[in-house]
Amino acid sequence: MSLSVSRRLAAVTALAVAGLFAATAPAALASPTSVAAAPTPPDIPLANVKAHLTQLQSIATANGGNRAHGRAGYKASIDYVKAKLDAAGFTTTLQTFTSSGATGYNLIADWPGGDPNSVLMSGAHLDSVTSGAGINDNGSGSAAVLETALAVSRAGLTPTKHLRFGWWGAEELGLVGSKYYVNNLPTAERAKFAGYLNFDMIGSPNPGYFVYDDDPTIEQTFKNYYAGLGVPTEIETEGDGRSDHASFKNVGIPVGGLFTGASNTKTAAQATKWGGTSGQAFDRCYHSSCDTTANINDTALDRNSDAIAYAIWNLGFATPVPPGPSFENTADVTIPDSPAAAVNSPITVSGVTGNAPATTKVDVNIVHTYIGDLVVDLVAPDGTLYNLHNRTGGSADNIVKSVTVNASSEVANGVWKLQVKDVAAQDVGYINSWKITF
Ligand code: TRP
Ligand code: ZN
Numbered sequence: 515m516s517l518s519v520s521r522r523l524a525a526v527t528a529l530a531v532a533g534l535f536a537a538t539a540p541a542a543l544a545s546p547t548s549v550a551a552a553p554t555p556p557d558i559p560l561a562n563v564k565a566h567l568t569q570l571q572s573i574a575t576a577n578g579g580n581r582a583h584g585r586a587g588y589k590a591s592i593d594y595v596k597a598k599l600d601a602a603g604f605t606t607t608l609q610t611f612t613s614s615g616a617t618g619y620n621l622i623a624d625w626p627g628g629d630p631n632s633v634l635m636s637g638a639h640l641d642s643v644t645s646g647a648g649i650n651d652n653g654s655g656s657a658a659v660l661e662t663a664l665a666v667s668r669a670g671l672t673p674t675k676h677l678r679f680g681w682w683g684a685e686e687l688g689l690v691g692s693k694y695y696v697n698n699l700p701t702a703e704r705a706k707f708a709g710y711l712n713f714d715m716i717g718s719p720n721p722g723y724f725v726y727d728d729d730p731t732i733e734q735t736f737k738n739y740y741a742g743l744g745v746p747t748e749i750e751t752e753g754d755g756r757s758d759h760a761s762f763k764n765v766g767i768p769v770g771g772l773f774t775g776a777s778n779t780k781t782a783a784q785a786t787k788w789g790g791t792s793g794q795a796f797d798r799c800y801h802s803s804c805d806t807t808a809n810i811n812d813t814a815l816d817r818n819s820d821a822i823a824y825a826i827w828n829l830g831f832a833t834p835v836p837p838g839p840s841f842e843n844t845a846d847v848t849i850p851d852s853p854a855a856a857v858n859s860p861i862t863v864s865g866v867t868g869n870a871p872a873t874t875k876v877d878v879n880i881v882h883t884y885i886g887d888l889v890v891d892l893v894a895p896d897g898t899l900y901n902l903h904n905r906t907g908g909s910a911d912n913i914v915k916s917v918t919v920n921a922s923s924e925v926a927n928g929v930w931k932l933q934v935k936d937v938a939a940q941d942v943g944y945i946n947s948w949k950i951t952f
């Protein structure tokens with residue numbers, strides 16, 4: 515507080531001398547945006563994820579034992595996932611491509627809402643190899659991403675970012691589907707991606723807990739989830755670039771993901787910290803006919819499904835910024851009765867680096883006998899107006915409230931003003947004080 519008081523006194527003195535109380539003609543009008551805190555992530559029901567795996571197994575069994583690109587079992591898998599998403603309110607798009615002479619499919623599901631210029635995408639490849647049903651590789655990632663998307667719908671989630679989900683075709687032929695998707699994104703669309711989260715093999719029967727070592731924020735989010743469980747993680751090293759995140763990473767999109775291991779062998783040290791069997795592959799059925807519903811470690815699948823929800827719930831919302839410095843002006847400013855020009859109470863902000871945060875807080879204290887007379891705006895240093903009050907409240911006395919303003923496009927340092935205009939005759943009052951917190 516001592517910081518704010520000293521700055522405040524300096525501000526008032528300087529402005530009184532400089533005569534900056536004259537009304538300005540602001541160029542643009544912006545609305546205050548409340549920044550919602552991220553709600554608590556849900557526990558993704560393991561039973562629901564496993565029910566999807568049972569369906570994918572049935573699909574494989576009914577279609578020659580696999581769900582491979584170009585085979586009937588792949589299209590049936592796509593149809594299953596799409597129907598669930600359509601029923602849950604997603605906007606789904608089936609993207610077709612050709613690979614090895616066969617039609618391939620990517621399924622894209624958009625959750626309506628959020629900032630279209632900030633897209634958080636989560637995905638998994640849905641195809642198997644031809645030798646088996648592909649339940650760990652990659653029914654596991656596909657089912658967990660599907661159930662997390664359904665949890666988004668159940669929660670009626672309103673994240674600040676736009677959420678998108680993807681199921682890729684022909685990954686096993688060399689990331690074909692995800693490459694096709696990314697290559698067909700116009701440059702401007704690629705730039706809108708806040709991140710891509712990949713889930714390929716997350717229920718290995720002899721599991722390790724691997725986090726991709728890519729975008730630091732995404733990586734840290736997964737590590738935070740695992741730290742909360744008290745389960746150690748390692749960096750994923752079993753072939754970086756061997757799954758669909760590589761397609762996104764190649765065009766500069768921040769990526770991350772989880773993995774429980776494929777054909778590499780679990781070491782003694784890993785078995786000590788994670789349990790399971792040392793000297794044995796993380797997935798002995800990798801790319802073989804025994805990759806069935808029996809080839810899943812429930813604990814790993816459960817933890818990683820919850821980790822997906824944790825990541826989407828945390829990364830999907832604007833980062834809460836801890837309160838920075840405050841600046842206050844407690845000098846009274848009379849608000850003359852209408853008709854009259856707007857009055858201002860200025861605050862000079864200095865010593866704040868960069869732009870104001872999306873969570874810039876404005877505390878308003880106006881003494882008045884009829885607040886329905888008043889229009890109150892925050893005026894940024896460049897003249898941009900952020901409306902804080904527009905005649906609501908009718909005959910109520912006084913405006914004492916705190917408003918969060920998304921002022922992230924404004925340089926913090928400079929002269930900010932609380933501008934008040936009385937637009938109806940009779941009642942009068944004064945600005946008692948106001949404060950801005952970055
Ligand atoms: N589907 C991948 C593959 O067949 C499995 C895999 C191997 C993987 N190494 C990986 C997935 C590393 C993610 C990260 O190659
Ligand atoms: Zn895979």
Ligand code: CA
Pocket residue numbers: 851852887936937938939940941942
């Ligand atoms: Ca009045």
